[in-house]
Structures are given as C-alpha cells and as structure tokens.
Amino acid sequence: MIQFSCPQCGHTMKVPDEAAGKRGKCKNCGEAMRVPHQEPTAMARKPERLPEIITDDEPLPARRRPKRTRREAPSVSVEVYQERPASNSLGIAALVMGIIALFTCWLPIVSIPVGGIGLILSGIGFVMAITRKGSGIGYSIAGGTLNGIGLVVPILMLGFFGLFADAIDQAQEAQRRVEERNNRALTTNADGETAGANESGGEATGSNTTQQPDGEPASPWDNASAIYDGELVSVEVTAARIGIVELENLGRESASEDELLQFTVEVTNKQEAKKMDFSGWKGQAFSGRNAATLEDEHGNTYKRINFGFGTKIKGQVENDSIYPQKSVTDVLV
Structure with missing residues (x-):
C-alpha cells in the first residue's frame, strides 16, 4: 500500500501499489495530484482500510490559471517646478557699459554719458541682488567700479586740459601786454619824465599819461x-x-x-x-x-x-x- 498526504489540504491517503504514478483526486478537497511511488519498507505493516480513491486512466486536463493581464497605470502629468536662477541682466548690462566707458575714457563726450547710465544700472542691480540674497551681486560691483573709473578719468582729463588752456591764455595775455607796452610811443624829456599830451599855457605837464601814435586810432574798447x-x-x-x-x-x-x-x-x-x-x-x-x-x-x-x-x-x-x-x-x- 502506498500512503501519502494531499499537498493541498494535508489529508492522508492510502492506495494500492498498482496506482503508483497515476493521477487522482483528493476526496477531502478535490485537488488533482499524481500518486507517488512507494518506497520499500523493511517491515510489512498490517493493512488498513484505505480511503476510496477515484482513479481515472485518462490524464486530467491541466488546470489553467487565470492569465494575469498587465494593467498599465493611468498616466498622470506631473509638473516639476524647478527654481529658475535669478536674472542678472542689470548687472551684466552695467558691466558691459563699464567696459565701454573704460575703453572710451579718452573721449569724454562718449564715456561720461555711458558711464553715468552704467553707474545707475549697477546701483539698481546691486539693490536687486541684495533682495535676492546676493545672487549676481558681483556683476553689479564690477560694473559700478568700471563705470566709476570711466567717469572720473575723463573729468580729470577735462580739468587738466582746462588748467593747461588757462595757463596758455595767461601766457598769451602777458605777451600781449608786453607787446602793447613796447608799441606805445612815449615822449620823454631830458629829466626822464614822460611828457603829457595835455599842455596848459605852452608848458608840458609832468603827467605820465601815454598816448597812442598819431597813425593808429584809439581802440573802441579802451573806454x-x-x-x-x-x-x-x-x-x-x-x-x-x-x-x-x-x-x-x-x-x-x-x-x-x-x-x-x-x-x-x-x-x-x-x-x-x-x-x-x-x-x-x-x-x-x-x-x-x-x-x-x-x-x-x-x-x-x-x-x-x-x-x-x-x-x-x-x-x-x-x-x-x-x-x-x-x-x-x-x-x-
């Protein structure tokens, strides 16, 4: 006799040796199974009443398990928010204008307006960078520095050239006065006194008033x-x-x-x-x-x-x- 247990419910069953290798059903749960072969035992046991097992020579149809259908999860659009870096457009613009003002500082008519506008932009960019926790503050600082240099250099150049032109004017004015004094016609007497142009009673006065030469008319700007x-x-x-x-x-x-x-x-x-x-x-x-x-x-x-x-x-x-x-x-x- 072959004794074995149902793999589904654990019910113990006994069948004749001839049923080894055949398929049958468990009377307890109805699970289809194949009867295992009996291993030889050293001692013969007293036969016991075996449970009735319905055998069928024909193989049982294979139990089909329900095919799992792969269900795709519904598509959900998820918008991922990425924090965009703060714009540094004002600081960059101020930096570019500072470079232009620096390279054109020898042309005050160009560098002064460009540097002034760039300095204003760098100031606004600096304030905005502080509100953004310092993001892009380097552009504003660099732009402000370059624009400041582009403003100071032409102003100093104008002042220097103004002083230089003033010195030239003073030298020309001094030369003009010297030439005027050299060109004046002076009439002196034997005592070294300058004779005046006005005479009273036929006598010359001791005035040191100068007079213009007879051939040159008096300048209308003298008086x-x-x-x-x-x-x-x-x-x-x-x-x-x-x-x-x-x-x-x-x-x-x-x-x-x-x-x-x-x-x-x-x-x-x-x-x-x-x-x-x-x-x-x-x-x-x-x-x-x-x-x-x-x-x-x-x-x-x-x-x-x-x-x-x-x-x-x-x-x-x-x-x-x-x-x-x-x-x-x-x-x-």
Whole structure:
C-alpha cells in the first residue's frame, strides 16, 4: 500500500501499489495530484482500510490559471517646478557699459554719458541682488567700479586740459601786454619824465599819461563807459555795481559770500534781416578762454570769477540768438 498526504489540504491517503504514478483526486478537497511511488519498507505493516480513491486512466486536463493581464497605470502629468536662477541682466548690462566707458575714457563726450547710465544700472542691480540674497551681486560691483573709473578719468582729463588752456591764455595775455607796452610811443624829456599830451599855457605837464601814435586810432574798447557802435553790432555797459552776486545751483538759489564787481552788458544786433549767435562772455567752465577781462588804468588785469561747476549767475547768458534789431543782456562778474 502506498500512503501519502494531499499537498493541498494535508489529508492522508492510502492506495494500492498498482496506482503508483497515476493521477487522482483528493476526496477531502478535490485537488488533482499524481500518486507517488512507494518506497520499500523493511517491515510489512498490517493493512488498513484505505480511503476510496477515484482513479481515472485518462490524464486530467491541466488546470489553467487565470492569465494575469498587465494593467498599465493611468498616466498622470506631473509638473516639476524647478527654481529658475535669478536674472542678472542689470548687472551684466552695467558691466558691459563699464567696459565701454573704460575703453572710451579718452573721449569724454562718449564715456561720461555711458558711464553715468552704467553707474545707475549697477546701483539698481546691486539693490536687486541684495533682495535676492546676493545672487549676481558681483556683476553689479564690477560694473559700478568700471563705470566709476570711466567717469572720473575723463573729468580729470577735462580739468587738466582746462588748467593747461588757462595757463596758455595767461601766457598769451602777458605777451600781449608786453607787446602793447613796447608799441606805445612815449615822449620823454631830458629829466626822464614822460611828457603829457595835455599842455596848459605852452608848458608840458609832468603827467605820465601815454598816448597812442598819431597813425593808429584809439581802440573802441579802451573806454568801458563808451558805447561800441559797430557796423553789425553795438555793445554798451548799462550798469556797474559792487555787491553780493545772486547765484543758482541745480535749481536752488544762493549768493556769493563776498561783494564783487558786476557789469551789465547789452549787446544789440543792428542787422536788418540776419540773426546772430551770441556766446556769453563768461567763457568756458574749466578755462578762461573767450572770457571777458577788465584792465584798469595802471595795467592791472582782472579776470572773471568762477563759482564752481554747475553754479550759474542770475542774468548771465551762456548761448543765445540775437534776432535783427534785438538785444541780449549779459552779466559779468
């Protein structure tokens, strides 16, 4: 007899030896199985009543397990948020403009506006970089440094050239005065005194007044109280006073600390149909070129007073157009 257990429910069954290798069903759970072969035993056991097993010579059909269908999970669109790096466009723009200003610093007309705009952009970029926890702050710092250099260098160059031009003007003015003194015709007497042009009772006075040569007419600018009446323009000093000078600096009114000599000059265009371009006699900002000067009877020269960059004298004209039969008033200090 062959004794074995059901692999499904564990029920013990016994079958004759002839049923070895055949297929059958468990009476307890109905699980189909194959009867194993009986191993020989040393002692014969007393036969016991075996459970009835229904055998079938035909093999049982294979039990088909349900085929697992692979179900795909529904697609879900997931938007992954990636933190974008903060934009450094202002800092980069300031850096580029700083490089341009640095390479064009020998051209103040280019480097000063470019450096000024770049300095503003670098300041704004610096503030924005601080709000972004310092992201991109290096561009703003580098751009501000380059733009600052691009601004300072041309301003220093303008100041240097202004001083150089002023020194040239002073040398030319000194040379002009020397030449004028050398060209004056002086009449001296035997005692070394200069004879005056005015005589009273046939006797010469002991004045040291000089006179122009007989062949040269007197300059119309020698006497500031007289009106210069030319063919195209007339110039007249309408007022002269000593007092505090009224100033304007970036829209704010101020005044000079000292009392200064002030002249009011009226320039009239005498032409009938053509206007004239007038540049004020205060001269350039950094030098005394084209500026009016005053000379007294002793040959002392007095130059204009400059109150600093950006400061204007009330009533003073820089550039203007004088239309036909019209006049412009300028103030000289």
